[in-house]
Amino acid sequence: MPERITTADVSKVATLARLTLTDDELATATVELAAMLDHFADIDALDLDGVEPMNNPTHLVNVMRDDVIGEVLDRDEVLAAAPLAEDDRFRVPPIIGLDD
Amino acid sequence: MTGQPMYVNDDGYFPSNDEHERWEHRGYEMVVGLEVHVELATQTKLFSASPNRFGDEPNTNIDPVTLGLPGALPVLNRQAVELAMRLGLALNCRVQKSTFARKNYFYPDMPKAYQISQYDEPINADGWLDLPDGFRVGIERGHLEEDTGKSTHVGGPGGRIHGSDYSLIDFNRAGVPLVEIVSRPDIRHPEQAKAYVSELRAILVAVGASDAKMEEGSMRVDANVSVRKPGADFNTRCEIKNVNSVRSVGRAIEYEAKRQIALHEAGEPVVQQTRHWDENDGKTHTLRSKEDADDYRYFLEPDLVTVDPGPEWIERVRASLPPLPAARRATLAEASGEPANSDAVLLVVERDQDEYVLRAGTQGGDVALALKHVKEAPDLSTVVPASSLATLTSMELSGAVTATQAKTVVEAMIAGDHERDPEAIAAALGFEAMDTSELESMVDAAIADQPDAWEKFCAGEGKAMGALVGAVMKASKGQADGKAVTALLNQKKN
């Protein structure tokens, strides 16, 4: 198991998840997450070599649909439910500080 | 594909490539790999049933999956898989069991804040593409993924993202099926990069996978460029985006290679980053540095299951593939005697007129002459039956019309004269075979009229020939065959 989680780790994770934490929240979250990860260290004892990861209980393969046009949503209804719309499109504040 | 500062595969992947010319500048060579995104020509999105249609009113081709609404679930489009397989097989790839992953990042044109993309297990792997001159470019993978929506930036200086007041998002394009074709870093010359893009485009169109229109964005090229001293290890690369035409591909990578060479020579590091090609100033500009670590947190998409086409489906698709451009060029080259990478063969196959030329051959015509006419007169194939073209080439071959006359006949056939019948046109124009004695007397007359020119011609001044030939052409009212006149003149000289 990696080294104990730090406030710097938690801060980075919060940024990745687009959450803002106050200093107090950051400190609390670090303690909580560290306690959880300590608890979750029980699986460190397991020998997992050669055990395939299980992503999903399903055994299905090749689930596909035909390439046939179906119903579309009503634009006006959808845009009316949007936080902000203009000119038939969704409006957002300037896009800066984001990777593309 | 992230976090790898260096290329990992060996140079000289295809030994035959060594025979080809490499771009070189101040002792450095370029190492280029291309990542090409193509929109597949399906009716609907990759994971939902709203239309995949370019140019519609904003936000009309939307459904819960496209918008990433809560509770929406993706269901894979079988036709998108099949088109990806067609492309993969055309690129000599191994078509294999594949899975989808989520690539997590926030951006307003990415509705779910993750893109569903094939990551660890792409449907197509390890193929290659041969350029017309025989240079082979390795294909690492060709995987399925979904496209994003489109942002329009409002306010600020000229619709650019920087300094805009706000942005508007149209999700019509979101979820459109893409195949990303990742080449190996085998390209060593800007012309190879251009040829690669052109050839890939031709293959895409031929197999019906995409309309591959760079100007509409249904084919988008990113270039990974690094430079090195030949034989040295790979160096840090930069990714060039916004390359919107075949011509820009060559310009952008050449500019970028030179930029990096200048840095190496100045002893400055090349920073791994994404750069933006600006068509106007002909330069690449920093878009963002890779240092601020993307962390896409890829994991297998739990809402989708494995796609395992299996041998039966793969073979069915393979059997349904049309002849590819390279094979068509080879066929035309063999039938015509022209080289496969000659302009005539390249152009006629690119225009999809090779079948027409070959048909003129099977209908009794001469393929080489048919090829020459079709190359020079693209409209022939649309208005003149192959049989008429065949007749014309036969007339030409038998000497019934000269090459020059044949051109005139072609123009008349395209114009629709005499029901496009070459014999009727030739007759109407008074084109008749000129017998050799008549031509010879005209040549003799020309020599007699211009003794100076004859003397110079005999002394080896090639230019003097023009005056003599011109006189014969004039005397024959254009009906003499220039080649025959030249041959007679040479005969008489010896």
Added chain:
Amino acid sequence: MSDTTAGSEPAVQATQIAEGVRHGTLRAVDVLDDHLARIDAREDEIHAFNLVLAHLARERAAEVDAIVAGGGDPGILAGVPVALKDNMCTRGIPTTCSSRILGDWKPPYDATVVTRLREAGAVVIGKTNLDEFAMGSSTENSAFGPTRNPHDTTRVPGGSSGGSAAAVAAGFASVSLGSDTGGSIRQPAALCGTVGVKPTYGAVSRLGLIAFGSSLDQIGPFAHSVDDAALTLEAISGHDPGDSTSIERPPLDLRSKLQMGAAGLRVGRITDLPTGASPDVQARLDEAFDALAAAGAEIVDVAVPAFGYGLTAYYLIAPAEASSNLARFDGVRFGSRTSAPDTNQMYMATRTDGFGAEVKRRIMLGTYALSAGYQEAYYGRAQRVRRLIADDFASAYAKADVLLTPASPTVAFEIGDKSSDPLAMYLCDTYTIPSNLSGDPAMSVPFGSGDGGLPVGVQVLAPALQDHTMFRVAAELERYMQDQQQQGSGS
């Protein structure tokens, strides 16, 4: 089952309502009015619902009655009042996940289960409270306040489907739907004394269920009886081409098996089951084994060595998936938005304002478990443990047809007891989580009472697609308990 209803008036079972309505001996509108009256009487105290759809339900009930009057058959759930957990999309009706971030969002489409309920003649009576985005075991993590246990309103109903469990227990609905990612149906069913079923993964469509952990989530019913649960599950299960993980099978066939008894079945006792069940719960479990043995079942010892690692695997996998599933709540296309000068700050502000503490905690945990440098150590290893658990279950099911465990380690706990200790709360799911990881069916059956006279649930587990065997055993446990109560009441 009057004993499962913690109200003054007995609720009517779904099977009886549907039969009565279909034969014209009961009117759907009267059935609805009975339920609405109970809601009027106790909803302020219980807070089972985020939204009661009295008007729409009346219209729908009248429609059902009209179908019957016209000689038609409204379907197998004719006139049955059903409550929906408020994380299932209902067209034009607010769907909140008990979160502020969804604002007043009204989905433009119905979840598949909602469509199936309508096709079966059911009457949707309301949307029930839950732990925000189904993250919790007490329904205290709701942006709209906690739901209270109808058996003791100082106690939690369990969670995350606490509103749906309480709605049935209080007689507000005849049956209800919940979603179960790590026990979110079975644990509240146990604490509220109702039947609660998590079917085989893929048996019920997830289309329109607002995802928490996509590879774990399943929708299932709460009901007064095993028969009612079977009826409801038959109505909502079956292949849905809109969900790629939906099993390509017809709806489950359950009710025809309920009378078969447990004789001849092998019932497994897990010898290495994690400890932690309180003595009153353990005593009831022991009694359940005895009851089944008396009914002719063979009790066999089985080992599921990795069972106890389920909690860790789950609390890495479910938050990882959730961190991605909840990224779409970004203030761009629907729901709430907190204004900010640029899009990135808008994301931060919207999500920071919109999500509650537990949701944020799990998003961060999941983001960390997937992040570069840690993914293999956390998410990757958790997925391998998941495989071990599934393999261990498979070995156990070679020896036993079903397994029995407690559904919850304890009876309902006091409101506020665990809300400041996330890990203590997570331990509530110890016995329910492994079936979500393996994808196998499991259900909680009310089995008498424990400390304070509060309900205890016994969990029946079965291998994938053996939901009907699980129901057979559950029905046997129910019959035993009915007999006990009849003897106890001296009738």
